[in-house]
Amino acid sequence: LTADEVYVLCDDNPCLHVFSHAGERLRSLLSNGYQMQVTNPRFFCLDAAENIIISDFSAHRIQIFSKEGNFIQTIGEEGQQPGMLCLPKGIALMEQLSLVVVSQNKNSLQIFSCQ
Numbered sequence: 001l002t003a004d005e006v007y008v009l010c011d012d013n014p015c016l017h018v019f020s021h022a023g024e025r026l027r028s029l030l031s032n033g034y035q036m037q038v039t040n041p042r043f044f045c046l047d048a049a050e051n052i053i054i055s056d057f058s059a060h061r062i063q064i065f066s067k068e069g070n071f072i073q074t075i076g077e078e079g080q081q082p083g084m085l086c087l088p089k090g091i092a093l094m095e096q097l098s099l100v101v102v103s104q105n106k107n108s109l110q111i112f113s114c115q
Helices: none
Strands: 005-010 015-020 025-029 041-046 052-056 061-065 071-075 088-093 098-103 108-113
Touching: 005 041, 041 088, 052 088, 061 088
Parallel strands: none
Antiparallel strands: 005 015, 015 025, 041 052, 052 061, 061 071, 088 098, 098 108
């Protein structure tokens, strides 16, 4: 996370806005014109390379995009088995490049590798 930027996620109209500390909008992601197809974002975090990791609640997946909004990877799919997600809510990135995901309906915590 750069000290120069502030990220704001809007979940009602999927968009991730990036502002300077002075309040100037630098760019908007998840909106028209970007490849980021996220239906119902809930939480996000940034990894060391400033890739954007978003929990896509109603799509039952985690999506990873570059800082510029280019798609990198999808983690998970809908289901109850290990590695599957059901309404992923909270996410956090651990130092060892592991992503911790909390699923609402499974009442579970899963750890995924992000390498």
